[in-house]
Amino acid sequence: MADKDGLKIAKNYSVDVEFANQGSFYVKGANNLDWGMKKHLSNIFSPKSGNTVMFAFDHGYFMGATAGLERLDLVIPELLPHVDCLMGTRGALRSSVAPDNGKAIALRVTSGSSMLNDDLSHEVVAVDIEDAIRMNADCMAVQTFIGAEGQLSSIDNLSRVVNAGMRYSIPTMGVVAVGKDMERTDRFFKLATRIVAEMGVQIIKTYYCDKFEEIVAACPVPIVVAGGKKLPEREALTLAYRSIQGGARGLDMGRNIFQSENGPQMAEAISKIVHEGFTDDLAWEFFQDATKA
DSSP, X not given: OOOOTTOOOOOOOOTTSOOTTOTTOSSTTOTTSOHHHHHHHHHHSOTTTSOEEEEEOOTHHHHOSOTTOSOHHHHHHHHXXXXXXXXXXXXXXXXXXXXXXXXXXXXXXXXXXXXXXXXXXXXXXXXXXXXXXXXXXXXXXXXXXXXXTTHHHHHHHHHHHHHHHHHHTOOEEEEEOOOTTSOOSHHHHHHHXXXXXXXXXXXXXXXXXXXXXXXXXXXXXXXXXXXXXXOOHHHHHHHHHHHHHTTOSEEEESHHHHTSTTHHHHHHHHHHXXXXXXXXXXXXXXXXXXXXX
């Protein structure tokens, strides 16, 4: 048992101070990485804005045919012009996405649970590094379950993927899951994101919450915010705006795009916030005008 007596809660996050080890490369925490890693990261994060819009459509790996994603082959092509990175499984990518799409690829490499299970925290590494290379993945996405029954196995999965990625210069994205027994508080996300970052990932995907700027300051790699459950479009744009204002380097939206009645316009409005500095009010006006056309 770790000796937790006398530990003090962190308070000084210096949120107004820029990350010190930035160097000449614009992606946070990547200055000391090799050329190949930086090339993959520059495919994901725009060199102009430093940010990314990811489109997540990996829900089928544990949810089956999710509403809005019944036909991957029809949904994905119309969204391609408005996103920077596609996050999916190798099966979805190979079967339903044209290889000349010109987008970065975040490849889901862990799996093992389904909606039929009460506990979703037990996964395995389902894609080996050789297939990630064949897929020309720009990063490998690994689900982690800090605080859940499957924490140890998910950290083991993460460490093995990070090790393989370092051998072949492919970044790893640690995905911080939240389950029924895990808090959605700044204290939890500060703990989970820092643990995952110190395991050696190059990107973290997590959720927005109060004091988000402190979570970002304490995390030495870029954070991309998950869209989560479907929200009304206006609320989803506010989530995107607050995330970017809080220091996120992008959004990974799924249901808030593909379950919208105007998915392409929604993706474009999110991109305006992420890359062009739109406020949520301006993005909402843009969305309304675009859907009237």
